[in-house]
Amino acid sequence: MTASGDADRGPTSGDAEASAALVGAPNAGKSVLFGRLTAEYADVSNYPGTTVETTAATLGSTRLIDTPGVHGISSFSEEERATRAVVLEADAVVNVVDATRLDRDLFVTLQLLDMGVPTVVALNMMDEVEADGVEIDVGALEATLGVPVVPTVAVTGAGVDELRDRLPEATAPESTPVDAYYDALPDGIEAGRAEKTLLVEGDEPTARRVGAGGLAADGGDAPLAGLGEREAVYRERRTRVRSVVEAVERGPAPGRSRGGRLGDLLLRPVTGIPIALALLLAVFYVMGVLVAQRVVGYAETVVFGRYYTPAVEAAVADLLPARGWAAPVEFLLVNDNLGLLTVTVRYTLGVLLPLVVAFYLVIGTLEDAGVLPRLAVVTDRGLDRIGLNGRAVVPLIVGVGCVTMAVVSTRMVGSRRERLITTALLGLAIPCSAQIGVVAGLLAELGVVWWGGYVAVLLGVLGAAGVVLDRTLPGRQDALIEQLPRLRLPRPTNVARKTANRTAAFLGEAAPLFGVTAAAVSTLEYLGALDAIVGALRPLTAALGLPASFGEVLVLGLIRRDFAAAGMTGLTLSASQTFVGLVVVTLFVPCILTMAMILRERDARSALLVWVGSWVTAFAVGGGVAAALEVIA
Ligand SMILES: Nc1nc2c(ncn2[C@@H]2O[C@H](COP(=O)(O)OP(=O)(O)OP(=O)(O)O)[C@@H](O)[C@H]2O)c(=O)[nH]1
């Protein structure tokens, strides 16, 4: 259902099916509306930049497209290019406006109307407008804009039926003040109103498409000089936005709502840091104590230990003949190390699944509330010191959910340089949910101090790696802090749906991969080759003060770091050995799917940098921690 936006495509004709696109600022509620209108779930989170690729589904006979949030239809960033391409092709646009931020969001509205794109405005978040004590004269707004305006509360579904009904009324005014600029365009240009508007705004892909660059080049001017009236057009449009807002909005300036005050507390270091610590403790308690010790403990000892594993072993023994060829098959299926039907199933369903689901619930709740970007800001004011702007926070947060997805969302991070830094940090130091789950489980048995130590080591590595990358990569960072989302009460239905989606994706991806990995490792073991590999890794494991069997954990870690963490549950280690092992496993190479994504989104050099860098970091830091623990103990 997901189609990558073909960024530089111009309008094409002859598509039989009508299409409509949801377009608007980041975090305005497009994806919630998309879900309401089509019953297709698109990822929803309370921070800007959740949607990075276009998604389509049908609404009656119309193809409805969800797009990444943008503050303008242009080509400055990857999301904007994706959204611009969709807008140029769509037959109509549902412009989703965050009604609490009219002054910001009507810019896109007026731009769409200037482009002559048939538009219906969904005036979303009307519940929050009401809670703020603000009044918006919807009739007046509709009259001023000259297009249908439908107040909605996407999360409750209010207004969604009316929005669906009025979609066919999508329209645009005959002419707008931007028309005055068209005269300045070179003669003989073949472009519709949408493209003419983009041209006067100096949109380069459009200029290239209509050949305007070439036209101006022999006229002596710089290719876009005659076309780019961007400054003037934008200024004029902002003036119009202000006068529209003044005309239709009444009431207290969006001031200190309860969410606003709490949001401020999170941002101030004195209060924010203790809250962040409290949240970390809560995660530790939920993950480590409730889920790892109780649920996983029960699953391992009772469900698998008492019932499942003995039954499967007995069944395999009964079914397979005790003849020669059956021996390797039996080994593959039920060996104590990574038997396909025994240990692999236990790790996947008994260890990984409960922990992953629990962490998805935790992270989904935090995402829905909008606390994560704030915590990131307060706990890491030094973000710019490691060469990143505020937008990089989101991929790092997404990474805690799934690093593979996060690599895709680095698209929203300003420059190439910052994208590379963010990707590297994701690969090096951000553990994914599956991993955090197992890690928290293992650390819970050691106690809360170790949990604190683990978090501290990771933050230290994150900071150090950032500083090093910042110093060594050429270029400068651009300052750009995305507006923080408003704090909201998490919605259980969204959290549940998101968790279900992610769990299904996790099982679909991890289970087969684990099966293949386990079969491969068992085969190596049967052939005696595993011992050779483990032997080769022995100098490394010995340097960490870990037993040779940790080498097997590393082999699993080459595929996925959470497999490695799960593998550690099968070893007998002392507290400090467990800690060292977990640090190494966390910093070890990204899972192979993440590597594939880095190759797709970046290039082979970056992928190699991250992969080799992970080996070095994991063992350097692990060795350091091992040495330090020896000294303390
Ligand atoms: N109170 C309230 N919250 C809403 C409403 N619509 C959406 N939200 C919340 O706003 C947040 C953003 O919603 P999304 O649908 O992910 O926003 P989006 O426009 O798709 O955002 P991007 O994908 O980042 O561009 C989520 O936390 C939603 O639950 C609404 O009408 N009222």
Ligand SMILES: [Mg+2]
């Ligand atoms: Mg979205």
